[in-house]
Amino acid sequence: EAEVAQSPRYKITEKSQAVAFWCDPISGHATLYWYRQILGQGPELLVQFQDESVVDDSQLPKDRFSAERLKGVDSTLKIQPAELGDSAMYLCASSLEGGLLLDTQYFGPGTRLTVL
Amino acid sequence: KQEVTQIPAALSVPEGENLVLNCSFTDSAIYNLQWFRQDPGKGLTSLLLIQSSQREQTSGRLNASLDKSSGRSTLYIAASQPGDSATYLCAVSGGGANSKLTFGKGITLSVRP
Numbered sequence: 621e622a623e624v625a626q627s628p629r630y631k632i633t634e635k636s637q638a639v640a641f642w643c644d645p646i647s648g649h650a651t652l653y654w655y656r657q658i659l660g661q662g663p664e665l666l667v668q669f670q671d672e673s674v675v676d677d678s679q680l681p682k683d684r685f686s687a688e689r690l691k692g693v694d695s696t697l698k699i700q701p702a703e704l705g706d707s708a709m710y711l712c713a714s715s716l717e718g719g720l721l722l723d724t725q726y727f728g729p730g731t732r733l734t735v736l
Numbered sequence: 737k738q739e740v741t742q743i744p745a746a747l748s749v750p751e752g753e754n755l756v757l758n759c760s761f762t763d764s765a766i767y768n769l770q771w772f773r774q775d776p777g778k779g780l781t782s783l784l785l786i787q788s789s790q791r792e793q794t795s796g797r798l799n800a801s802l803d804k805s806s807g808r809s810t811l812y813i814a815a816s817q818p819g820d821s822a823t824y825l826c827a828v829s830g831g832g833a834n835s836k837l838t839f840g841k842g843i844t845l846s847v848r849p
Contacts, residue, residue: 727779729779
């Protein structure tokens with residue numbers, strides 16, 4: 621069964637350092653989402669891509685976060701510089717084509733970030 | 737702004753009990769609703785997706801219902817097992833360009849042997 625791949629699974633960094641996360645969606649899925657989940661909370665959307673274009677990045681802290689999906693397939697989320705409050709689980713999800721009535725979002729295993 | 741609420745935050749039941757998990761949302765103009773399961777430190781597994789025009793969906797021992805007009809959904813788990821212990825999250829989608837999911841905080845379920 622096809623799955624969303626993410627790496628690394630765990631990342632420990634010091635504040636002010638740069639970190640990057642990678643996501644490979646299910647093959648053929650045009651829509652890719654990055655969510656952030658703080659412990660004890662539900663995930664919140666950071667950025668949504670349709671193919672290589674950003675559809676929604678209204679909740680992305682653009683002064684330190686950036687995201688790209690250059691060829692409309694895999695994606696990278698970067699934080700520079702990392703702050704203590706960025707410690708969270710970063711989840712990537714994909715769907716066949718966002719906006720369809722029956723469009724299930726499939727989630728990867730996540731990257732657990734700890735900022736010291 | 738859509739808000740999703742799941743109460744209580746935690747629930748402990750003995751094995752074999754039938755149980756209901758509740759979810760409420762403030763804006764009834766949803767496209768679909770999904771229930772997810774999350775094991776500690778893991779990603780999310782989709783359990784059921786209900787279209788806005790549907791009333792319920794079933795998968796094995798799970799049944800999810802949707803009452804869009806009242807802004808409520810329930811997840812029914814029949815004959816609970818210790819392996820059902822996890823956090824269950826409810827999420828709604830606005831559809832179209834607003835297909836992002838808005839999540840509740842989840843209900844952490846513990847099924848005692």
